[in-house]
Amino acid sequence: xxxxxxxxxxxxxxxxxxxxxxxxxxxxxxxxxxxxxxxxxxxxxxxxxxxxxxxxxxxxxxxxxxxxxxxxxxxxxxxxxxxxxxxxxxxxxxxxxxxxxxxxxxxxxxxxxxxxxxxxxxxxxxxxxxxxxxxxxxxxxxxxxxxxxxxxxxxxxxxxxxxxxxxxxxxxxxxxxxxxxxxxxxxxxxxxxxxxxxxxxxxxxxxxxxxxxxxxxxxxxxxxxxxxxxxxxxxxxxxxxxxxxxxxxxxxxxxxxxxxxxxxxxxxxxxxxxxxxxxxxxxxxxxxxxxxxxxxxxxxxxxxxxxxxxxxxxxxxxxxxxxxxxxxxxxxxxxxxxxxxxxxxxxxxxxxxxxxxxxxxxxxxxxxxxxxxxxxxxxxxxxxxxxxxxxxxxxxxxxxxxxxxxxxxxxxxxxxxxxxxxxxxxxxxxxxxxxxxxxxxxxxxxxxxxxxxxxxxxxxxxxxxxxxxxxxxxxxxxxxxxxxxxxxxxxxxxxxxxxxxxxxxxxxxxxxx
Amino acid sequence: xxxxxxxxxxxxxxxxxxxxxxxxxxxxxxxxxxxxxxxxxxxxxxxxxxxxxxxxxxxxxxxxxxxxxxxxxxxxxxxxxxxxxxxxxxxxxxxxxxxxxxxxxxxxxxxxxxxxxxxxxxxxxxxxxxxxxxxxxxxxxxxxxxxxxxxxxxxxxxxxxxxxxxxxxxxxxxxxxxxxxxxxxxxxxxxxxxxxxxxxxxxxxxxxxxxxxxxxxxxxxxxxxxxxxxxxxxxxxxxxxxxxxxxxxxxxxxxxxxxxxxxxxxxxxxxxxxxxxxxxxxxxxxxxxxxxxxxxxxxxxxxxxxxxxxxxxxxxxxxxxxxxxxxxxxxxxxxxxxxxxxxxxxxxxxxxxxxxxxxxxxxxxxxxxxxxxxxxxxxxxxxxxxxxxxxxxxxxxxxxxxxxxxxxxxxxxxxxxxxxxxxxxxxxxxxxxxxxxxxxxxxx
Numbered sequence: 001x002x003x004x005x006x007x008x009x010x011x012x013x014x015x016x017x018x019x020x021x022x023x024x025x026x027x028x029x030x031x032x033x034x035x036x037x038x039x040x041x042x043x044x045x046x047x048x049x050x051x052x053x054x055x056x057x058x059x060x061x062x063x064x065x066x067x068x069x070x071x072x073x074x075x076x077x078x079x080x081x082x083x084x085x086x087x088x089x090x091x092x093x094x095x096x097x098x099x100x101x102x103x104x105x106x107x108x109x110x111x112x113x114x115x116x117x118x119x120x121x122x123x124x125x126x127x128x129x130x131x132x133x134x135x136x137x138x139x140x141x142x143x144x145x146x147x148x149x150x151x152x153x154x155x156x157x158x159x160x161x162x163x164x165x166x167x168x169x170x171x172x173x174x175x176x177x178x179x180x181x182x183x184x185x186x187x188x189x190x191x192x193x194x195x196x197x198x199x200x201x202x203x204x205x206x207x208x209x210x211x212x213x214x215x216x217x218x219x220x221x222x223x224x225x226x227x228x229x230x231x232x233x234x235x236x237x238x239x240x241x242x243x244x245x246x247x248x249x250x251x252x253x254x255x256x257x258x259x260x261x262x263x264x265x266x267x268x269x270x271x272x273x274x275x276x277x278x279x280x281x282x283x284x285x286x287x288x289x290x291x292x293x294x295x296x297x298x299x300x301x302x303x304x305x306x307x308x309x310x311x312x313x314x315x316x317x318x319x320x321x322x323x324x325x326x327x328x329x330x331x332x333x334x335x336x337x338x339x340x341x342x343x344x345x346x347x348x349x350x351x352x353x354x355x356x357x358x359x360x361x362x363x364x365x366x367x368x369x370x371x372x373x374x375x376x377x378x379x380x381x382x383x384x385x386x387x388x389x390x391x392x393x394x395x396x397x398x399x400x401x402x403x404x405x406x407x408x409x410x411x412x413x414x415x416x417x418x419x420x421x422x423x424x425x426x427x428x429x430x431x432x433x434x435x436x437x438x439x440x441x442x443x444x445x446x447x448x449x450x451x452x453x454x455x456x457x458x459x460x461x462x463x464x465x466x467x468x469x470x471x472x473x474x475x476x477x478x479x480x481x482x483x484x485x486x487x488x489x490x491x492x493x494x495x496x497x498x499x500x501x502x503x504x505x506x507x508x509x510x511x512x513x
Numbered sequence: 514x515x516x517x518x519x520x521x522x523x524x525x526x527x528x529x530x531x532x533x534x535x536x537x538x539x540x541x542x543x544x545x546x547x548x549x550x551x552x553x554x555x556x557x558x559x560x561x562x563x564x565x566x567x568x569x570x571x572x573x574x575x576x577x578x579x580x581x582x583x584x585x586x587x588x589x590x591x592x593x594x595x596x597x598x599x600x601x602x603x604x605x606x607x608x609x610x611x612x613x614x615x616x617x618x619x620x621x622x623x624x625x626x627x628x629x630x631x632x633x634x635x636x637x638x639x640x641x642x643x644x645x646x647x648x649x650x651x652x653x654x655x656x657x658x659x660x661x662x663x664x665x666x667x668x669x670x671x672x673x674x675x676x677x678x679x680x681x682x683x684x685x686x687x688x689x690x691x692x693x694x695x696x697x698x699x700x701x702x703x704x705x706x707x708x709x710x711x712x713x714x715x716x717x718x719x720x721x722x723x724x725x726x727x728x729x730x731x732x733x734x735x736x737x738x739x740x741x742x743x744x745x746x747x748x749x750x751x752x753x754x755x756x757x758x759x760x761x762x763x764x765x766x767x768x769x770x771x772x773x774x775x776x777x778x779x780x781x782x783x784x785x786x787x788x789x790x791x792x793x794x795x796x797x798x799x800x801x802x803x804x805x806x807x808x809x810x811x812x813x814x815x816x817x818x819x820x821x822x823x824x825x826x827x828x829x830x831x832x833x834x835x836x837x838x839x840x841x842x843x844x845x846x847x848x849x850x851x852x853x854x855x856x857x858x859x860x861x862x863x864x865x866x867x868x869x870x871x872x873x874x875x876x877x878x879x880x881x882x883x884x885x886x887x888x889x890x891x892x893x894x895x896x897x898x899x900x901x902x903x904x905x906x907x908x909x910x911x912x913x914x915x916x917x918x919x920x921x922x923x924x925x926x927x928x929x930x931x932x933x934x935x936x937x938x939x940x941x942x943x944x945x946x947x948x949x950x951x952x953x954x955x956x957x
Contacts, residue, residue: 061872071717072870074911085910091717113907117876150900153883179869198712198869201695203879205869 028096033057033103044069045089045100046076057102059111059140061118061180061229063090065279066286068189073180075114075140079104086110108144115145118178121156121203122230124149129176131231133244137178156203166196166209167216169236169290170224174206177232183207183224190287191218191392207232219394222293223286226276237294238274250493251278253480254292255350255431255473258386258397260482261288265296265474265493272296272474272494283482289394298430299472299494303451306498309467321455321467326499330509333466336423336443337510343369344421346413348432348448349399352478353487355503356405359427362507372413373405374426376433382412386483395483399432400473404481418442427503430472434458447506469500476502517794519782523757525745525765526625526738527781536659538666541627547672549747550634554678557747562639566743569751570763574617575607575699575736576811576840578762578828581743585733587723588640592731603732604637604645605722606740607704608660611650611696612811613862614842617767618737620779622649622656625741626663630687632740634672635747637685640733645687648704651694661689696866700914701734703868714868715914738767738841758784759827766841768826773799773847785827788817792845802847806931810839812859813919815926816852836926851946852934856927857885863920871912877904878920885924888935891943898928898935 027038030048039048049058050065061073071091078089081099086107089100101107118137126132161174179198184207187196195216199206209215216224225235247266254261254275261284263275275296277288298304308329309321337343345363347356356373363369377398380386383406386397418424418440426434430449444462446455448470458464473480475496479489501509522528534540541547553562567582592600606629610618621629633645649657664687667673675684690708692698698707702716705727726732742764746754755763766784768791771777775796782791788809798804804819809826815836817824824830828838846855864882869875884901887893905921928935937945 069717070870071913073872075872077911110907110911113911114872117872117880117907120876120880151880153880153887156879178872179875181870200869201697202865202867202869203875205875 028094030094030096031099033101039094043094045078045080045087045092045094045098048094049089049100049102058089059136059144060090061136061178062182064182064227064286066190067182067185067227070181070185073114073178075111077107077110078102079107111140111144112146115141116150119145119149120151121175122178123155123175129231130234130239131176131228131244135231136229158206161206165215165236166233167221169221170216171234171236171239172207173232173234176230177207178230179205180229182227182229183233186220186224186227187216187218190223191220193218196224219289219291219390220287220392222288222290223277227286235274235293242268242273247273250491252474252490252493253400253488254288254295255400255429255480256289256292256295256398257393257395258383258400258402258483259284259393259395260400260480260486260488261292261393262488263288263292267494270494270497272300282484283486283488284393287393289392291394296474298449298451299474301451303453304498305450305452305455305467306469306496306500308469308499309455311465318459321459321464326501326509329466329468333445333468333510336445336465337366340423341368342421343423343425344417344442345369345371346424346426347371347373347405347410348426348428349373349375349397349402349405350429350431350473351405351427351448351503352401352429352473352476352480353404353408354478355427356401356408356410358503358507360408360410370417371410372417373402373410374413374432375399375402377431382406383483397483400482401480403483403485404479404487407481427470429470434462447503468506469498470506471496471500471502475500517782517786517790519786523765524781525754525757526621526628526741526767527779530624535624536626536663538627538663538670541625545748546627546744547631549744550631550672551678553635553638553747554680554683557638559639559641562635562747565751566639566746569746569754570758570761571739571742571746571754572762572828573736574738574742574766574841576612576813576837578838581735581739584723584735585636585639587721588733589723589731590641600730601644602640602642603727603730604633604640604642605701605705605708605727605732605734606633606645606647606737607699607701607734608647608649608653608656608737609692609699609704610653610737610840611699611866612813612840612842613859614769614771614808614844615811615840616769616771617779617841619653619656620767621737621741622653622660626660627667628741628744629660629737630663630667630673632743633687634677634685635743636733636735636740638683642733643684643686645685646708646727647687647689648698648708649689649691650698651692657689657691664689695868696862697868697914697916700916703914704734705732712868714870715916717913759825759829761829762827766826768841768843770795770843770845772843772845773802773850774845775799785825785830788822788824788826788843791826791843792822795845798845798847800847802849804845805848805850806846806852806855808842808844808846808923810837811842812844812862813837813915813922814839815922816930818930836922849946851889851944852927852931853885853889853938854944854946856923857882857889859923860885860920863916867916867920871917873908874912874917874920877908877917880904881920881924888938889944891938891941893935893939895936895939897939898932901925901928 029036029038037052058076060076062070069091071088076089077086079101080087158174164172166172184196187193195210197210199208225233246268249264252265254263262278262280264278266274275293279286307323310324360371363371378396380397383402421442425445427447443465445466447468474493477491481487529535563585571581572578594600673686695713697703698713700715703713707713722732762784765781768780806816824834831838860882864878867874867878905925908917909921
């Protein structure tokens with residue numbers, strides 16, 4: 001299932017081309033390094049090469065498939081037969097029968113020239129740069145660059161912009177900038193916030209927030225640091241936390257709203273270091289929002305409860321929950337569940353489809369019990385309340401699976417059900433909010449991802465009798481249905497710490513006892 | 514006396530330069546002003562005007578020397594947007610005279626603003642445009658006042674605005690836009706960006722301005738002097754204009770002679786005047802000194818040595834001589850000039866004025882300026898000269914606009930033609946000319 005692109009795709013060079021004639025024409029073809037590649041009308045050489053996955057050999061700084069074409073870095077030049085000059089492959093429209101050489105001596109010489117110019121004023125201190133290891137300048141220099149610098153003049157240095165905070169999320173080191181202006185075009189054309197500009201001109205050209213006091217204000221600042229080809233823009237949440245070559249990269253989806261952006265979880269030794277977006281044309285394009293980008297902190301929270309908790313029998317309402325073993329928890333819970341006549345299962349809509357189904361099946365085996373779902377973030381009750389927060393990705397519904405839970409036939413919560421129940425079991429994966437506005441004197445069982453502070457605040461209102469630690473989205477297999485009814489399945493990307501168990505195992509444990 | 518036999522009455526633009534009130538509409542109309550515009554609007558079709566200008570061999574006076582009639586004929590006839598609605602077309606006058614050594618447009622705007630306005634009315638009719646913009650360099654305060662006053666006068670007379678010259682349904686108005694002082698905004702696409710309120714950075718071509726220009730609409734950009742030549746072509750006939758020049762370039766040209774001549778200034782002369790005659794016409798080299806070098810077409814044009822100066826100043830002859838006619842800014846340097854210092858100053862200008870988009874131009878102009886500065890101050894090494902040529906080779910022809918080529922013009926030509934001076938600087942570890950000057954002063 002395909003949805004409409006909700007980000008502005010690359011701008012094609014605007015040329016008044018005659019409208020396509022209705023009769024089918026043979027597909028135009030372009031020859032790149034001897035390989036014949038069909039392309040679509042309007043493609044540039046770079047886009048044609050990318051479509052055929054032949055573009056790995058065309059280096060680029062200013063070109064980014066999700067951004068308008070600038071054609072300024074001059075790194076992607078290629079030799080086109082019958083054209084006198086080298087052409088920039090990112091901006092030259094492909095033509096039928098064009099023969100392109102991406103690795104001819106002339107091309108390589110030009111790229112070496114560009115590399116020498118870019119490195120002339122660039123600090124040569126890769127070992128202390130946070131981008132080292134995933135730096136395009138570094139990679140291309142291995143391939144094309146001169147091995148030594150002939151630049152003997154004084155280097156251009158921005159003293160005041162060596163580590164300049166553009167916002168609380170992004171830090172700028174202007175000395176490393178290669179002026180590709182991907183970031184400026186991103187804020188101009190993708191977020192449309194225009195919160196980054198280039199000041200001055202020529203060799204003094206300097207990146208700056210449009211309003212220096214306010215800094216950046218768009219909600220996608222992490223993307224700036226993703227596509228910055230050098231270490232000029234770095235994400236404060238990640239910078240100098242980990243050398244990138246240690247990172248283990250696994251694909252997943254973001255569970256922070258109903259968009260379900262495709263992401264890559266970068267972890268080292270089971271510790272998530274950062275999340276990065278992965279291109280998916282029908283979901284998130286190339287981008288993800290900052291809220292989602294830092295969401296791994298929920299899983300990595302040191303206050304997260306990772307062992308079963310139980311309140312001792314007959315303790316008062318305010319008594320503390322104490323850590324226990326799974327065996328003892330299952331034993332105690334079985335007693336409680338069997339003695340309860342009306343059990344209400346509340347499923348937070350950040351649980352996966354599989355989890356919701358397992359809970360539903362379990363509930364059907366318990367007489368008198370019922371299953372409802374609750375979302376409760378941003379005032380969203382059902383998927384009908386969902387909507388876009390901006391023109392890009394962010395959604396009102398801050399949970400990942402409202403539509404998946406609805407598809408199972410589970411109904412939204414009704415306040416009367418809560419007051420009627422004599423046991424409430426609430427399952428969530430760390431994002432859905434507890435329905436604490438409902439008054440309830442029944443004992444509550446919390447299930448899923450919780451941290452200590454949350455539990456403490458819940459305890460002030462409700463009679464929490466126990467806590468069953470569960471798993472985050474990235475710690476388990478599962479499917480999630482996003483806002484455009486697209487079902488996405490993810491696999492485990494990191495192993496959970498502590499004693500957390502999957503929903504299935506908990507149900508099995510309780511059922512067997 | 515001058516070797517040039519070109520009577521003042523034959524001048525096209527500056528014919529009445531000696532009169533004091535040439536900037537007023539009263540004077541301009543008394544010397545057949547707005548006659549051509551009236552005739553064009555009443556009698557001629559747009560295509561007719563374009564044909565007439567083509568016949569006149571008028572070539573753009575901004576620097577590139579592109580045939581003006583051909584440029585106008587590139588404008589689409591009935592441009593439509595995606596929904597089929599007609600698109601407006603814009604006429605833009607490039608008055609961002611930034612090329613060092615050029616000051617002819619200033620003269621036209623100060624003294625003959627109505628000639629510019631009339632030329633724009635005719636051009637607007639030729640390409641079917643109803644709006645013209647004059648993009649004036651920000652430093653030209655006097656010129657801006659003069660042109661604005663002239664626009665007001667023309668509006669008051671009904672020559673600009675709605676139903677101009679009393680012709681129903683014929684609209685044309687001119688708006689003046691003040692630039693912010695960037696050399697690169699003389700490049701036509703950078704000018705269009707600046708006119709739209711964006712950063713003055715050249716655009717990728719294609720699309721050319723004739724397809725996507727100002728505000729995304731088809732636009733035609735011409736130089737001030739080009740527009741000012743148009744009324745004469747219509748009034749006196751294309752043949753007369755063409756006869757004044759060479760086969761491929763008609764008319765006269767405003768030469769801005771500066772530097773070491775006795776009488777620097779703007780001179781209107783036939784386009785194919787000999788450079789030595791031109792210098793003679795300006796009173797010869799200052800103080801009877803020997804000629805050393807000439808930059809014939811604004812700072813971007815490669816230098817000519819004294820022995821190369823026996824050359825006609827039209828576009829093709831100068832191109833054959835390895836330089837360019839450019840904007841008509843002739844910078845004369847006598848024997849006291851240190852070429853290394855002159856080149857160093859020029860490169861410092863380019864370092865400052867590169868827009869900074871393309872890698873080669875941004876970093877290369879900076880690099881070259883630093884190297885020339887170092888050599889001038891005695892820090893050069895023998896390897897530097899070949900290295901400079903290599904840097905220039907990596908810059909030229911590889912960028913979006915011609916700025917990088919303009920940087921390499923003075924850099925390469927100065928080294929090629931005056932290599933011994935550079936070697937002298939490197940050998941001595943200082944600038945020999947400065948020493949001589951100080952010695953002369955001491956003797957005096």
